[in-house]
Amino acid sequence: HGHGGASSRPRPGEKKGFVEEMRFVAMKLHTREQAPKEGEAKPPPESKPMMQWEPTREKYLAYLVESKAMYEAMEEIVASKASPIYEAFLDTGLERTSPLAKDIEWFEKTYGLTAPVADGPGVEYGNFLKELAKTSPPEFICHFYNVYFAHSAGGRMIGRKVSEMILNGKELEFYKWEESRGGLEQSLADVKSKLNDAAEGWSREEKDRCLEETSKSFQMSGQLLRLIA
């Protein structure tokens, strides 16, 4: 007995390591417009197709400000000792708080705008993460993976497109990673291997709870992205 039940069925991606499991779940939650090859999700009713986005500098600045609030929370959590597994994710090279601070300053100087005070979806997401990180490390790790890896993939595409529309093609610091640490590809590979190591210590039930958190991550990051639309 004990064979053939839900708990013993192999999960997609399982053989390649836990990151591949998380990736599989995440890719399916994209819409077809976002990820034509793997996306399967219906777009949420409150979202606008990217084709119809009408970004402005004001909206984009608000997005950067809210994103910074969220990344600050993420980086604070990793630096906390809320769980012993977080320490491995300190100083990965993926951190986005200081690049965002530079971009916000650049926006203010270049366009004469005043950055709004963060009080929206980025703060909401950050507060949510701080609570979650104390009680549920596997669920927190799901958000950590999705936020940083989404930014390196779809986030970069969006950055390029929006910059062409409203910033004369200027590449923001938010979309640059330090070459001194091997650049984005090396940081992603290092973090992937650390994520796989962390998940080695989890039961199947903890892994599943982590995977199930993916939709929440899409929902909360989606609210952030909608600031641009």
Ligand code: HEM
């Ligand atoms: C990967 C697009 C939003 C999580 C990708 C890929 C694309 C994409 C094109 C690359 C697939 C590949 O070639 O391997 C988009 C677009 C988005 C969006 C256009 C919004 C407009 C999100 C959100 C999340 C997310 C909200 C989760 C919070 C991920 C993850 C990957 C990914 C985890 C895998 C990255 C990797 O394999 O390293 N996305 N995405 N994406 N996306 Fe998104």
